[in-house]
Amino acid sequence: MLNWANRFSICCFLDNHQYNLPLHSHECLIAAGTAESLEASCGNAFASLQQFTQEHNDWIFGHLGYDLKNETEQLQSSHPDRIGFPDLFFFVPQVVCILSYNEVAVGSLQGNHEKIFEEIRNCEFINEETPGIKIIQQRIKKDGYTDIIKSLQRHILRGDCYEINFCQEFFAEDAVINPLATYTALVKLSPNPFSVFYKLNSKYLLCASPERYLKKEGS
Numbered sequence: 045m046l047n048w049a050n051r052f053s054i055c056c057f058l059d060n061h062q063y064n065l066p067l068h069s070h071e072c073l074i075a076a077g078t079a080e081s082l083e084a085s086c087g088n089a090f091a092s093l094q095q096f097t098q099e100h101n102d103w104i105f106g107h108l109g110y111d112l113k114n115e116t117e118q119l120q121s122s123h124p125d126r127i128g129f130p131d132l133f134f135f136v137p138q139v140v141c142i143l144s145y146n147e148v149a150v151g152s153l154q155g156n157h158e159k160i161f162e163e164i165r166n167c168e169f170i171n172e173e174t175p176g177i178k179i180i181q182q183r184i185k186k187d188g189y190t191d192i193i194k195s196l197q198r199h200i201l202r203g204d205c206y207e208i209n210f211c212q213e214f215f216a217e218d219a220v221i222n223p224l225a226t227y228t229a230l231v232k233l234s235p236n237p238f239s240v241f242y243k244l245n246s247k248y249l250l251c252a253s254p255e256r257y258l259k260k261e262g263s
Contacts, residue, residue, distance in 0.1 A: 045074060045143075045164050046228075046241060047167050047168065047169045048076075048167040049076040049141075050224050050241075050243065052076045052078075053078075053245050055074070055137075056073075056105040056243075057072075057074050057241040058070070058073045058074075059231065060238075060239075061235040061237055061239060062145075065237055065256075067256070070143075071143050072143035074140065074143075075103060075135075076138065076139045076140075077139055078135045078136070078137065079153055080096075081133070081135040082132070082133065082135070083132065083133050084130070084131065084132040084133075085132070086109075090116075093134060102136050103140050105134065105135060106135055108131075108132055109131040109132060111123075111125075112131055112132060126215070127247065128247065129244065129247055129249075138153050139153075140152075141164070150164075169228075170224075172225065176221060177221065178219070179217075180214055181214065181217075183212050183214070183215065184212045189212065196208050196210060223250060224241070226250060227250045231252055234252045235252070237256075238252075238254065238255065239252045239253070
């Protein structure tokens with residue numbers, strides 16, 4: 045099924061991996077193809093999203109970028125963007141597939157549900173071999189990382205803050221991978237309830253997270 049969705053330029057695959065967690069809604073969701081979409085940059089992104097959701101009372105999938113905080117917070121910051129995902133992107137899919145433990149439901153704006161189901165059944169997984177990743181590097185070297193930790197400890201001692209989530213980027217340059225095969229290997233190694241394969245044209249997000257960030261239902 046995921047191999048079938050990957051044929052579209054835009055798709056999103058959300059997998060719960062059979063974790064029976066509180067607030068559970070769906071075991072697995074696939075959104076493929078684009079009927080309508082919204083891309084926005086920090087500045088008027090949230091207003092644009094509100095209008096988009098009001099116009100399209102349907103399934104909507106997408107992402108919010110980290111720098112959207114600059115639209116809502118007094119604390120402003122910017123960092124180099126080496127990937128190039130838009131600050132905000134949401135789309136109304138052409139096809140939505142909902143998987144439960146014993147059922148597959150297919151919804152299509154074109155109404156060709158049976159054709160899509162047969163395409164999915166007959167789609168074979170293609171595991172293309174690629175050169176892979178040569179070297180994984182850290183963005184902050186060891187000495188600089190230690191200096192930052194000491195600085196953060198001083199902030200805590202002064203009472204400036206009581207909790208800090210300090211992260212750094214690990215990256216590889218000149219890497220050539222098969223995103224679908226890499227995602228399959230990732231979730232086989234680390235099956236987590238918030239696993240995502242997200243394709244936005246030539247950009248990919250592969251995720252295997254144990255944590256829900258936010259859930260809102262109704263009002």
